[in-house]
Amino acid sequence: MPWPSTHANYVNWGLIALCVMCVLAYLHFAPDSMKPWMNAPQPAVQVAEPKVVTKIKRVLIPGPVKVVTIEKIKYIEKMPGVLTPSTVQDNTAHVIASAIIPPSPAGGTASAILQYGTDNTAFGRIEWKPAMPSFFALQKEFGVRVGTGMRGLIIGEIYARPARVGPVTVEVRGWGKRDDRNGADFGGAILADYRF
Helix, strand or coil: CCCCCHHHHHHHHHHHHHHHHHHHHHHHHCCHHHCHHHCCCCCCCCCCCCHHHHCCCCCCCCCCCEECCECHHHHHHHCCCCCCHHHHHCCCCCECCCCCCCCCCCCEEEEEEEEECHHHEEEEEEEEEECCCCCEEEEEEEEEEEEECCCCCEEEEEEEEEEEECCEEEEEEEEEEEECCCEEEEEEEEEEEECC
16 A cells, blocks of 8 residues: 655645644633533623722712612513522612623623602613723634535635734634645735724
8 A cells, every 4th residue: 555645744744733723722712601611601790890980989868769670580580590699589689770781892881870760769770881992902813614525625724813903903814725636735814804
């Protein structure tokens, strides 16, 4: 049985090395939500206040006679897992407002507002202000695409978006292709995406 050519050996070892590098990069950079062994449902948590707010003095104001709340038992039935276990068990804790906070890559600040209405009654609402993304940001975004076809065709691509400068995202791509007819071909590119 004849041994494969040296060129084919280099291509095979190159593809194996590329796959190993992709797996190692995935294990290092992928967020926990994308790792299958860490995909357990996340419990509700009470997030910390921003440091600026913790330094602001708290003041007492005269309270209203009535506060309109969301019935906690029905809220827990319709939306299980959104409250921390301590809030669920605490009979003095009440839900005064609820909102779906839009995703923001830079995060943001949510504020629960208790506003006086008519008849000395107070209502709750939530206001959300997304944080301004920084001009320069390091990103942990990468991906791998692999495909196969007829006549020994194997196509692979690896890409990463390591940084963002303002509205421009830097992207690095490397690709390889091998088939029985033309052998192997490799290439790479550095791209810049403008998001608007």
